[in-house]
Amino acid sequence: MNANTEQKIKKNIHTVSLLVANKPGVLVRIALVFARRGYNIDALVVSPTFDPRFSRMTITAQGDGSTLDQIIKQTAKLVDVLHSGEHNEDDAIHRELALVKIKNIPANRRFITQLLKRYKATVVNEDDKILIIEQSGTTKDLDELEKNIKKYGVIEMVRSGKLVMTKGREET
Amino acid sequence: MGVIMNAKQKQRSKVLTKKQPLKGGQAVVKCLEKQGVEYIFGYIGGVAIPIFDALLESKIKLIMSRHEQGATHMADGYARATGKPGVVLVTSGPGAANTVTGITTAYMDSVPVIVLTGQANTSVLGKDAFQEADIFGITMPIVKHNYLVKRSEDIPRIIKEAFHVSSTGRPGPVLIDLPVNTTAGVCEAPLDPDVDLPGYTVSDKVNKSQIKEFARHFKGSQKPLLLVGHGVVISKAQKEIKALAEKLNAPVVNTLLGKGGFPETHPLSLAMLGMHGTAYANKALINCDLICSIGSRWDDRINGNNEEFCIGAKKLHIDIDPAEIGKIVKPDASLVGDAKAVVAELIKYVPKLDTENWLKEVNFYKKEYPLSYSLEKGLTPQFLIDELYKITKGKAIIATDVGQHQMWSAQFYKCDYPDHWLSSGGLGTMGYGFPAAIGAQFGKKRNLVVAIVGDGGFQMTMSELATVSINKIPVKILLLDNNYLGMVRQWQDLFFDKRYSGVDLKGNPDFVKVAEAYGIKGIQINSIKDASKKLKKALEHKGPVLIHAETIKEENVFPMVPAGKSVHHMFLEAPRSQA
Ligand SMILES: Cc1ncc(C[n+]2csc(CCOP(=O)(O)OP(=O)(O)O)c2C)c(N)n1
Numbered sequence: 214m215n216a217n218t219e220q221k222i223k224k225n226i227h228t229v230s231l232l233v234a235n236k237p238g239v240l241v242r243i244a245l246v247f248a249r250r251g252y253n254i255d256a257l258v259v260s261p262t263f264d265p266r267f268s269r270m271t272i273t274a275q276g277d278g279s280t281l282d283q284i285i286k287q288t289a290k291l292v293d294v295l296h297s298g299e300h301n302e303d304d305a306i307h308r309e310l311a312l313v314k315i316k317n318i319p320a321n322r323r324f325i326t327q328l329l330k331r332y333k334a335t336v337v338n339e340d341d342k343i344l345i346i347e348q349s350g351t352t353k354d355l356d357e358l359e360k361n362i363k364k365y366g367v368i369e370m371v372r373s374g375k376l377v378m379t380k381g382r383e384e385t
Numbered sequence: 386m387g388v389i390m391n392a393k394q395k396q397r398s399k400v401l402t403k404k405q406p407l408k409g410g411q412a413v414v415k416c417l418e419k420q421g422v423e424y425i426f427g428y429i430g431g432v433a434i435p436i437f438d439a440l441l442e443s444k445i446k447l448i449m450s451r452h453e454q455g456a457t458h459m460a461d462g463y464a465r466a467t468g469k470p471g472v473v474l475v476t477s478g479p480g481a482a483n484t485v486t487g488i489t490t491a492y493m494d495s496v497p498v499i500v501l502t503g504q505a506n507t508s509v510l511g512k513d514a515f516q517e518a519d520i521f522g523i524t525m526p527i528v529k530h531n532y533l534v535k536r537s538e539d540i541p542r543i544i545k546e547a548f549h550v551s552s553t554g555r556p557g558p559v560l561i562d563l564p565v566n567t568t569a570g571v572c573e574a575p576l577d578p579d580v581d582l583p584g585y586t587v588s589d590k591v592n593k594s595q596i597k598e599f600a601r602h603f604k605g606s607q608k609p610l611l612l613v614g615h616g617v618v619i620s621k622a623q624k625e626i627k628a629l630a631e632k633l634n635a636p637v638v639n640t641l642l643g644k645g646g647f648p649e650t651h652p653l654s655l656a657m658l659g660m661h662g663t664a665y666a667n668k669a670l671i672n673c674d675l676i677c678s679i680g681s682r683w684d685d686r687i688n689g690n691n692e693e694f695c696i697g698a699k700k701l702h703i704d705i706d707p708a709e710i711g712k713i714v715k716p717d718a719s720l721v722g723d724a725k726a727v728v729a730e731l732i733k734y735v736p737k738l739d740t741e742n743w744l745k746e747v748n749f750y751k752k753e754y755p756l757s758y759s760l761e762k763g764l765t766p767q768f769l770i771d772e773l774y775k776i777t778k779g780k781a782i783i784a785t786d787v788g789q790h791q792m793w794s795a796q797f798y799k800c801d802y803p804d805h806w807l808s809s810g811g812l813g814t815m816g817y818g819f820p821a822a823i824g825a826q827f828g829k830k831r832n833l834v835v836a837i838v839g840d841g842g843f844q845m846t847m848s849e850l851a852t853v854s855i856n857k858i859p860v861k862i863l864l865l866d867n868n869y870l871g872m873v874r875q876w877q878d879l880f881f882d883k884r885y886s887g888v889d890l891k892g893n894p895d896f897v898k899v900a901e902a903y904g905i906k907g908i909q910i911n912s913i914k915d916a917s918k919k920l921k922k923a924l925e926h927k928g929p930v931l932i933h934a935e936t937i938k939e940e941n942v943f944p945m946v947p948a949g950k951s952v953h954h955m956f957l958e959a960p961r962s963q964a
C-alpha cells in the first residue's frame with residue numbers, strides 16, 4: 214500500500230459517539246444503520262455512564278464521508294438514542310488502551326524500557342517467557358509503539374477501541 | 386360517542402381490577418381499549434390464545450383475515466383512511482413472519498401500524514422452540530421501533546409507548562413481541578404508567594425566526610413550484626398548502642402518495658410528477674427556478690437522476706424528519722417540523738409573487754401535453770378508471786394495487802381529498818390494494834371504497850374475499866385484467882426487445898366465479914359499449930362487488946421517464962420502433 218492510499222483510507226475513518234438508553238437490542242439497531250450504508254466498524258466500545266439508565270457507545274468506522282451525515286442522523290433518529298455525533302482531534306480528547314504481550318528476552322530489556330518510557334507504557338505482568346505491557350494514549354501513540362516494539366517479538370496485542378470526550382463545558 | 390365508550394370502559398376496568406388481578410393478555414386488551422382501538426385485524430395461533438381469549442370480553446372487534454399479510458395491509462388501510470393507528474394481532478413464528486411484507490410496506494410509507502405478535506415462553510427463547518422466530522430481530526430494520534416483552538408488568542408501559550411512537554412525528558410501524566408467559570401470567574402494573582422514552586423527541590415547535598429566514602428564499606422567484614408529498618396528507622395540512630400556493634401563485638405538483646394533499650382539480654395543480662407523472666408536471670420540474678418540497682423525500686421515482694434534477698433551481702425542503710434533509714437533495718434551505726404547523730406560519734412571511742408568465746407557460750404544457758388514451762383500441766384500463774372517476778365524481782376512497790393499473794389510477798382518478806388515496810408507494814407491494822381497501826372500509830363505513838387491482842396482485846391476497854363476505858364489507862373491487870404482469874411486461878416491451886419472460890398470467894381463474902364462490906356479486910365487463918352502465922350498477926349495489934374487466938392486453942403507461950434517467954428523457958408515447 215503506498216502512502217497515498219493509506220492516507221485516503223485514514224481520511225475515511227470516523228469516530229462517532231452515541232449516548233443511548235440502556236435497553237436490549239440497541240447495539241444491533243445502531244450496527245444495522247452503519248452496515249446498511251456501507252460502513253465497516255473498526256472499533257466499538259460500549260460502556261456504562263454516570264447514569265445507569267444510559268450507555269455510551271464510541272464507534273470508529275470506515276466509510277464514505279458524504280454518508281456520515283446520514284449515519285449520524287439515522288442513528289440519532291432511533292428511539293433508544295439520545296444523542297449521536299462525530300468527534301475529531303480538535304474538539305475532543307481521544308484515548309485508547311493497548312495490552313501487548315511480547316517475548317521476555319533479557320538482552321532486549323534495556324531497549325524495551327526506553328521505549329516504554331517514551332510512550333508512557335508500563336509492564337503490568339511478566340514471567341520468564343513473556344512481558345505484558347499496558348499503554349494508554351492516542352491512536353497515533355499506540356500505532357507508533359506497536360511499530361517500534363514489533364522487532365522484539367510481539368505474541369499478541371489487544372486494543373480497547375477508542376474513547377472520546379469533548380473538551381470544555383459541553384457534554385460529549 | 387367515543388367519550389361515552391371510554392367512560393364505560395374505565396368503569397369496567399375499575400371493577401375488574403378491584404376484583405381480581407388482570408392477566409397479561411387482559412392487560413393488553415385493556416390498554417388497547419384505552420388507546421381507542423375499534424378493530425384488531427388478526428389471525429390466531431397457540432401462543433396468541435391468551436390475548437384472543439381476552440378479546441371475548443372486549444368491545445374491540447376482532448376481524449379475522451385469511452392470511453397475516455392481509456391483516457397487516459388491512460391495518461395499514463385503516464390507518465391511512467382514518468389517521469389512527471391500525472392494530473394487528475398474530476401468533477409467533479410463521480404468523481409473525483407473514484406480517485413482514487405488510488410491516489415493510491407501512492414502514493416505507495410512514496403508516497402507523499401496531500403489530501402484536503405472540504411468542505414462545507421467555508424460558509425457551511433462543512432454543513429453537515416450536516414456532517419460535519426472532520421477529521424482534523427480523524423486523525428491526527423495518528420498524529420505527531419494536532419491543533420484546535420480558536415481564537407482564539411491562540405490558541401497559543410498552544403499549545402506551547408503542548402508540549405514542551407509532552403515531553407521532555413521522556409515523557411508522559411498531560411491533561410488540563409478547564411471549565406467552567407474559568400474556569398468560571398476572572400483570573399487576575397500573576394500566577396508565579409513565580412512558581420511558583428519553584431518546585424520543587418530536588420536533589413540534591416551530592421556530593419563527595427560522596421560518597422568516599426560510600420565507601425570504603421565495604423572494605424574486607419567477608418560476609416557483611411546490612412539491613407536495615405524503616407528509617402533507619399525514620399532517621392534514623391541505624388548507625395551509627392551498628393558502629400557500631394561492632399566495633405565492635405557484636403551481637403545485639404532488640407525489641403518488643401526496644395525492645389529496647392539494648386538490649388535483651385546482652387550477653394551480655399539475656397533478657403527479659415523476660416516472661409516470663403528467664408531462665406538464667415534469668416539464669414544470671425542468672423549467673422551474675425554485676422548488677419547495679413539503680413532506681416528500683425526493684424519492685428516486687420522482688428525481689430519476691439526482692445529478693440532473695432541477696439544475697439551477699433553488700431547492701427548499703420542509704420535512705418532519707431531520708434525516709430526510711440532505712439525504713437525496715442538498716437543499717439551499719430547510720425547515721424541520723410538522724407540515725401543518727410550519728406552513729401555517731410560513732404563509733405569513735412569503736411574498737406574493739408575480740408568476741403570470743410562468744402560469745401561462747405551465748398552462749401551455751397542460752394544453753399541449755394532456756393525459757390521453759385511445760377509444761379505438763378496445764376496452765382500456767384508462768377508460769374504465771376515467772369512467773369510475775366520472776361516476777363517483779372523484780369522491781371515492783381509492784385503494785390501488787401495484788402495477789400499470791396503479792399508475793393509470795394515479796393519472797386518471799384525480800384526487801381532491803386527503804385520506805382518499807391508498808397505495809403502496811415506497812415498497813410497491815403487490816397484494817396491498819384489496820386488503821387495504823377492506824381496512825379503509827372498516828374505518829370509513831359511510832364512504833364508497835373502491836379497490837383498483839390487477840390480475841396479478843389481486844391473486845396474492847384474494848383469499849380476503851372471505852373477510853369481505855363474512856363481514857359484509859361493501860367494498861367494490863375493480864379488477865383490471867390484462868392477463869399479464871403488465872408493468873413488468875411494459876419494461877420488457879420497451880427495454881428488453883419485447884422478450885417476455887415470466888409475465889404471462891395464463892391460468893387466471895374465472896374471477897366472477899371466484900367472487901360468487903365466496904357469495905360475492907361478480908360483474909363482467911368486456912367492452913366499452915356497456916362498461917359505464919355496468920360500472921354504475923356495480924357501484925350502486927349495496928354489498929361487495931367484484932367487477933372483472935377484461936381489457937386489451939398490451940397497453941403501456943405513458944408518459945414515462947425511464948428508471949435512473951432525468952425527466953429530460955421522458956417520452957410521451959411508445960418510441961417509434963415500438964409503435
Ligand atoms: C410482491 C411483488 N412481487 C413482484 C413485484 C414486481 N412487479 C411490479 S408490478 C408487477 C406486475 C403487476 O401485475 P398486475 O397485478 O397484473 O398489474 P398490471 O401491471 O398488469 O396492471 C410486478 C410483478 C412487486 N411489485 N411486488
Ligand SMILES: [Mg+2]
Pocket residue numbers: 788839840841865866867868869870871
Ligand atoms: Mg395485469
